[in-house]
Amino acid sequence: MYNMRKRSEESCICGEGILNVMPGYIYGNCGRMQMNIIVLMKQVPEIEKVRFDPEKGRLDRSSAGATTNPFDLNALEAAVQIKEKVGGIVTAISMGPMKAEEMLRDALARGADKAILLSDERFAGADTLATAYTLAAAIRKLGAFDLVICGEKTVDGDTAQVGPEVAEFLNIPHAAYVEEILNVSENNIVVKARMERSHYIMRLTLPALITVTKDVNTPRLPTLRDKIRAMRAPITIWRYEDLEEVADPRYFGFDGSPTRVIKVYTPSAEKRLGKMISGSPEEVAREIVHVLIKNKIL
Amino acid sequence: MLNECGVLVFAEQENGRIHGVVYELLGKGRELADRLKKSLCAILLGYNLWDEAKELIYYGADKVYLIDHPSLKDFDIVRYKHNIVKIVDEVKPDIFLIGATRIGRSLAPRVAAALKTGLTADCVDLDLDEEGNLIQIRPAFSGNIMAQIKTRTKPQMATVRYRIMKPLNRDPSRRGEIVVREPILLEKTGIEILDKIEIGGVNISEADVIVAAGRGLKSPEDFKILEELATLLGGVLGSSRPLVDAGWIGREHQVGFSGNVVKPKVYMAFGISGAPQHLFGMRDSDIIIAINKDPSAPIISVSDYYVIGDLYEIIHPLINEIKKVKGLVK
Amino acid sequence: MSPKIPNAVIDDLRGIVGDKWVIVQRELMESYLKDETPDIIRPKPAEDLILVKPSSTEEVSLILKIANEKRIPVFPVGGRTGLVGGAVPTEPGIIISLERMNKIEVDLENMMAIAEAGATLGDLIKVAENAGLFFPPHPGDEGAQIGGLIATNAGGARAIKYGVMRNYIKGLEVVLPTGDVLSLGGRILKNNVGYDLIQLIIGSEGTLCVITKAVIKLFPKSKYMVTLVVPFNTRSEALRSVPAILRSGVIPLAIEYVQINEILEAARHLNEKWPVHKGFAQLIIILDGMSQEEVLAACEEISRICESNNALDVMLAETPEEQNRILKIRSNIYTALKPNMIDILDVTVPPSCLEKLMDEVDAIGSRYGVYLPAYGHAGDGNLHVHIMKEGIKSMEMVKKIKGEIYEMAVRLGGTITGEHGIGKIRLGDLSMVLSEKHIEILRGIKRVFDPNNILNPRHPL
């Protein structure tokens, strides 16, 4: 695993490190370490406003605005909290259409220091593999990072795959479904992640990636002032050409995507069956058990 | 042809116990492999799992690739990934299925990225087209739409939701082969599992089955009978607000506008009238079964199955019948 | 009046609505015997009640005809979310629930909803949303029914910009106690023929007629909406900002006033987190408009006003999730406090007098040695004061505290109830705000509509 932990240039070396300083390890002011944290954020349609037409099997996004994938606000909040505790820089990265700039501006209002949008027609139509590949390329291009934080999943694509795939492309350890960040130190992070029937307490060596659930925190609201300031903040745009040098462009976008959505339909309107079960209590019981078996509960 | 692997199934285990979804995947995998006229394989990682490997054969696998080693006892995702990739490279399956559990959904994308292949998430159905390519069907947009997805690369990988596919009946006379492979040993993976804490208590918002009671319940003690039912079904107890307010059951069980919003596979409502504030919390359940004395109760008109009658007359026979099916009583 | 309903009448009712929709067993109608009024002050329901669930206006009419002939009291109920016992059947009689009459149609061109009275507020919000339209106010719990909302002229949080229920109702279909059906108004915005019976019926609390259908004005969906949460150290600073905001030319949908203890309690109750922990007093301000620029400019104006009153911060909720969470927690303060509550008041004063009222309420509280948590629709001068169980020694004491608060509201040019109504628990307090003559006129009106006094008969009118 090659070391991606080159420290950002603007940080300075401070003498009295609280931590046991590795040679060349760079600290920010006042002995605080400088964490480079990257947050991956996706803009999604306002799910409540997307209209699903079961009769025609269509979905109509026209009345829905765009918003930040809600889990990604938790990811951002986690990053900002770590920054506030140990010092550092939070960079928000998104891949998407230019419209996603507004989401990234919102991220700046909520505490991100930098924002990068990967936007190019040649990135479009990406499945999770291509999305993760492109995001990983951008992270690699940035050069220095300690921690990547993703949301657990999105509310549109809903796959929860991008995070672990990015980790694999970066060749770093990851933990999914993180519900609590227990400790962050110079070279590792301790998290509580939810697996099936147990919580795993895991220590990940940095650099690492985590995906967070809604339980990890409650995202703060931005102040109006920060919001308005951020409205004018510049967003760095990286296009195909910017990433070509750090990756194999054959894996970008639609052409680089191994999966194909061949058909989308809305399940027939949830008409309830409304079936009456009658008979003696024993007959009723048998009928209910039958329903439970049919639905694989038994 | 038959010694080519058509379908590979990841046999997830925790603490040496195979997860239920694996048997379901073997059931579906068997069907797909037969249609492809190829074999069904499973891959099992862990420690001391010889007996479990045999179980996989009883449930339909032709071949089980077993890597049995102490370092694989716990789920270290990086270690698992390396070992799985090695087997996949050897076996070259057309299709690779993994349960859409949290472990599976964390592991599968890592493996897919390592193999640079496509992965479809959380499938609820699988089929083959005329050319034998996998058609993967999955919900998206928070469950509001269904998508059909095909994968251009091999293996065609999918995670599949639990309690959707049908397992085969266990057949100890089935023959198959257990192929033992050496582990890839890694000194450091960057992951240390410091502790594993069992999750006790309810997590009603994630439960597959909710047995809920309302004011039709006559006394707090009666929750015990419902709890027995819930436990038999692997579910948890739910409640309408009045019983919570009366202190009969904890607030974490309350379903509704001022309680939890739940989305189980089956929601059983015993003696709940179905006030809008209650419906708000459970209307997205897959199947709603209502038991109510009053044919005019609003819950009836939103249910899939309803019983007009006294919950007290139905609950015991129901528990009995379930025990019979589970082989707990004759 | 006959204490028990004759079997023949029950058979007739079954004939009208079908066997299944006439409920006579007490245990099956428990939830129709109360509303959301705190237990201690809620009137007791009578024995010998039957519950009918008609499916059409014709059925309602037939039921009322029989009841009127036989002089049987009738209690129309809605979602039973009322807070003044209005829906509690206090005499032997017939409860009519319109829950099956819950269809809503939208007339897109005229931007109106035609809703049956049993549809819920939640249904209306959803149907409007699906049609690309908007029902601006949030006049109560979402389980409340159109009939109940109209019968109580409910107000709620988002009433500043476009008003309370009264301002939305353009037409009504009602059934009089005699069984006659009246169709009033329609999908028109202006109407000047004769006395305005629609306005008379709105707020009549089920004493004049049973409402079966309504034409409700909708608005275009705003393109952009935000919710501000503004914390202040003191109540005075928060409340002083309100009239200034209203005068500034910015017209928010809502300005709500909350205090930190109660709002945190409500969040805990829901297992949610309240996003702003600063300060003692907070304003929740909802704004909408055509574009982000327009709305944020208005926000800046509000921010200037609040900051000149020492606001600690101005926080902005923009995502639908965050805004919904704020509204949900705000809407559940009552639910969270209810277990320890004796009564909820909804006194209303001119908006500029709200601070004075609250100070007086505090003074009353400390005089009696009790804490009186308060919050309210600050933009409307409408304050919810809660009398909690803690420190209360007798119902006599409750009465005194209530009396003093009412008196204070009236003295400030206000009234004893701004939205919940009189119901069955404020009968004695009417004379504080209405003159003899006024009450006499109201009684006369009641007699014209309901000569045999069968609809909600315990009402003073």
Ligand SMILES: Cc1cc2nc3c(=O)[nH]c(=O)nc-3n(C[C@H](O)[C@H](O)[C@H](O)COP(=O)(O)OP(=O)(O)OC[C@H]3O[C@@H](n4cnc5c(N)ncnc54)[C@H](O)[C@@H]3O)c2cc1C
């Ligand atoms: C109906 C439908 C079904 C689909 N099914 C599949 C499928 O089964 N397999 C598949 O490979 N693709 C699928 N896709 C494509 C997939 O949705 C897109 O690749 C999408 O860009 C990323 O996937 P996701 O939304 O599921 O993200 P998830 O993997 O659920 O996202 C997890 C986290 O990754 C980060 N993230 C995700 N996308 C971005 C981004 N663009 N920019 C920055 N950060 C990001 C965020 O932190 C997010 O919280 C599907 C698309 C549709 C419309």
Ligand SMILES: Cc1cc2nc3c(=O)[nH]c(=O)nc-3n(C[C@H](O)[C@H](O)[C@H](O)COP(=O)(O)OP(=O)(O)OC[C@H]3O[C@@H](n4cnc5c(N)ncnc54)[C@H](O)[C@@H]3O)c2cc1C
């Ligand atoms: C702001 C607000 C928030 C609320 N939030 C919630 C919430 O989160 N969750 C919630 O549940 N409620 C909530 N409510 C309360 C809600 O309005 C109803 O009062 C409540 O759901 C009714 O509970 P129930 O169905 O158990 O009782 P009831 O409505 O009394 O119904 C009992 C049912 O049991 C049936 N029954 C009686 N005996 C038997 C028997 N032996 N066998 C079978 N059936 C029998 C009866 O026919 C009846 O249908 C809220 C209300 C408000 C105003």
Ligand SMILES: Cc1cc2nc3c(=O)[nH]c(=O)nc-3n(C[C@H](O)[C@H](O)[C@H](O)COP(=O)(O)OP(=O)(O)OC[C@H]3O[C@@H](n4cnc5c(N)ncnc54)[C@H](O)[C@@H]3O)c2cc1C
């Ligand atoms: C959590 C909570 C928050 C609330 N917030 C607000 C608020 O912000 N603003 C506000 O104004 N109120 C509020 N309320 C009070 C309540 O929601 C409203 O008063 C609502 O209008 C009552 O409607 P309902 O359908 O529940 O009526 P019910 O309580 O069932 O009945 C109220 C009255 O209306 C009569 N009635 C009902 N239906 C009809 C009909 N079809 N024809 C004739 N008469 C009828 C009844 O006889 C009764 O007198 C709140 C209540 C709760 C529990």
